[in-house]
Amino acid sequence: MITKGVDANQIATEWLAGLDKAASAGDVEQFTQCFLPDGWLRDILCFSWDFRSIESRTGIASYLIETLAGSTRLAAVGLHDLTLDTSSTLKPSAFPIPGAEGALGIQGAFRFTLRDPAARGRGFFRLVPSQEGYKALAVYTAMHELVGHEEPTERPRGIPLDATRMTTWEEDRAAEVQAIEDDLTVLIVGGGQCGLMAAARFRRMGIHALIIEKTPRVGDVWRNRYPTLSLHIPAHPSSFLYQSYPKNFPEYIGRTKLADFMESYAIQQEITIWTSSIIQSNTVPVFDPEMKRWTVVVNRAGNNVTLNPKHLILAMGSGKPHIIRLPGQEKFKGEVYHSDFHLGAKKYRGKKAVVIGAGNACADMCQDFVSNGAASTTLVQRSATCLTSLKTSTAQITGNYPEGCDLVDADLFANSLPPRLAVKLSAARIGEVKKADAELHQGLRDKGFELTWKHKGVEAGTLLFIYEKFAGSTLLDTGIGNLIVDGHVSVKQGVEPSHFEENAIVFNDGSKLDADVVVLCTGNQPIMSNIEALMGPEISAKIGAVWGLDGAGELRRAWRPTGQQGLWIFPGGFGHARYYCRFLALQIQAELLGVKEPTPGYPVA
Known part of the structure; x- marks a missing residue:
């Protein structure tokens, strides 16, 4: 645990010097000893021309010892000159270690050079105390520029140096x-x-x-x-x-x-x-x-x-929009369309609206119908939704991206975790997320809205759905939650639409809803x-x-x-x-x- 007397900068400097020494020597064993036994390496374009995230000392060693250009992968790329990135906003600092109440680790950015290809990069480390001293929970390495072909950062001159070659x-x-x-x-x-x-x-x-x-x-x-x-x-x-x-x-x-x-x-x-x-x-x-x-x-x-x-x-x-077509639709006297083709709810004042789905588009549709005086608005939730309030979501995001922050540094930090480790850490904090929205969640359950934070048995919240489902089955609540809790929007849960009648949509449990308009918030086809x-x-x-x-x-x-x-x-x-x-x-x-x-x-x- 970091205490008041511990110098985060000194610890980071000493650890990074050890990593640099091992990398410069091409010593895979010493390099991996800088990590926890279950530590992670995420690499973009440095150790191969691809992206890769690797778990554990053993896994990292197996990767870095592979043969490349007649040598080990670590030796072949020539990673060296690892130095703290003191010019950035990501100087060594303390961070709370998830799952270890009161314990703090040290994190910070660094820069490095590659020999083959001749390139420079930026990285990020997260160190935690162990019986062997401070070791890396996660290290990120990412190529940022090829030497001799750097992206220009200065303004173009605009006016030519040669006054005889003036152009507009x-x-x-x-x-x-x-x-x-x-x-x-x-x-x-x-x-x-x-x-x-x-x-x-x-x-x-x-x-x-x-x-x-x-x-x-x-x-x-x-x-x-x-x-x-x-x-x-x-x-x-x-x-x-x-x-x-x-x-x-x-x-x-x-x-x-x-x-x-x-x-x-x-x-x-x-x-x-x-x-x-x-x-x-x-x-x-x-x-x-x-x-x-x-x-x-x-x-x-x-x-x-x-x-x-x-x-x-x-x-x-x-x-393209995923559009379901149901038997009897041609006899339905109302309108049926996908949310991508919603032109606004003003024309449905005094009408009965049914919205199929429970994601962001569905929420926007329901809020539009309520705001424009629909006689009734019913949300049909076919399966459970991972819902986070806008307040909670924004607090999480702005923690990494406070207004006015340096976006280059913030992006480095936000993308530095291996995705599977990010999911594990998200799972460790899921209780905090639930607690932040507990009152809203209970009100939604009372109205029949089903919530989930699980995908394929793993409870890790929105981040997991982003990685595995392109954010499908998630909802950032900008107001739909209160509309449901306050009774402005009704919920019909756990049913699938079956067919249409002249003035109603019928579900697979035999129930029906009278409707003048049915909006299909059924998402889009895969990429x-x-x-x-x-x-x-x-x-x-x-x-x-x-x-x-x-x-x-x-x-x-x-x-x-x-x-x-x-x-x-x-x-x-x-x-x-x-x-x-x-x-x-x-x-x-x-x-x-x-x-x-x-x-x-x-x-x-």
Whole structure:
């Protein structure tokens, strides 16, 4: 346990010196002795050109002792010059050790260098006291730049040094766009937050990238959704790469304001993007392994254009709406539609609304119906939901991302835990989460709303559902809880819709609800459904599933090798997009420079 007289900086310095000595010598045994017996290593692109999380000294040793370039993996990469990152906001500090009441560990950021490839990186450690002294519960290593090819951080000059070569910004920008279109390196499919931030990162790193976006305007992917949609994550942690929201933006940003910001972001970051453009539906992109380029036919506003990028990034988000169709639906006199097509509840004043589902979209629908004077609003909860109040969720998030914090450091900290260890620590704290919302949870149970924090027998709350179900079966409560507790929204639980009658929807237990409108908040198809429709069955079979933790302890196919050369998948939210675009850019940059060969994807399970 850390006491008042213990110097966290000294302990961190001594521990890191030991790790550096072992790494520099390529001594796997001494390197792993810096960890707890059940400690963890998470690595991104340092010990291999992939992501990997490894548990236990034995597991870490087995990985690092593997043969690579005629040596052990640890010796081959040449990890050295590990130093505390004293210039960051993540200096050595104490942290409470989960499950050990009153005990404190030491955590902090560090920097390091690799010999092969010649690169620099950043890392993070969490040390806990043991009988052998302070040992690592978890260490994170992540490549941040290739030596000689660093991402520029200074402002562009704007005015040329040679006064005889003056040009306008418009001329320079037109020349840049022409160069990208003439010799395209990366084609990004999808102009949402993931596509935009990836393209902004690529441009800063000098990689020619073009986005194709199916809608007429940047931001339409948010602008065209239901009117009451807003972010449920606070503005600061939802910031875009290089460009945070203005201080007068609301904490939870509405869809249209967000869409307009995205449009301005594309302009200000000088992203090259074709709107009203899709990959031609009757052709499948084809990769030529000899030329190492794709042939992609794009319908650009009605005109077919053939592109030959070296890399193809799919940033298309979730699949199409999952729409259930029930017997008798054609006889139903009311309206039935998926929540993606909800245009607002004003027209349903005095009407009876039934909402199928119990996630965030369902909550938004119910709140809209109640706010606009529906005669009744009933939520049909088919299975249990992992519900957290907005207050509790925001407190957790802002603990890592306080307003005004350095986002680069905050992202490093937030992503430094191996996912499976993060789930274990979340499970250890689940009692605190339940306690924070205990009154709300009891009120919901009293109204028949079923709650859960388990997935496949593991009780770890929202984080586990994010990793394994892309946040399916979760709900961030922005007000639906009180509407249920106060009787504004009724709950019908544990039933499945069976069929329609003229004025009602009937369930599999024989009960029915009179209805004028039924909204299907039944989610979306898996990410792979979009990919298979675009890429065809042969390439899709190489990819396998996307998302969910694989045998390497990392998210399947997300921002890492997919099993198909030159093809990358970029899913996720704002934080994912902002942080992981760096690693996707580094992998592509390394291939372009000849630093690495294409990396096989982690084996399909």
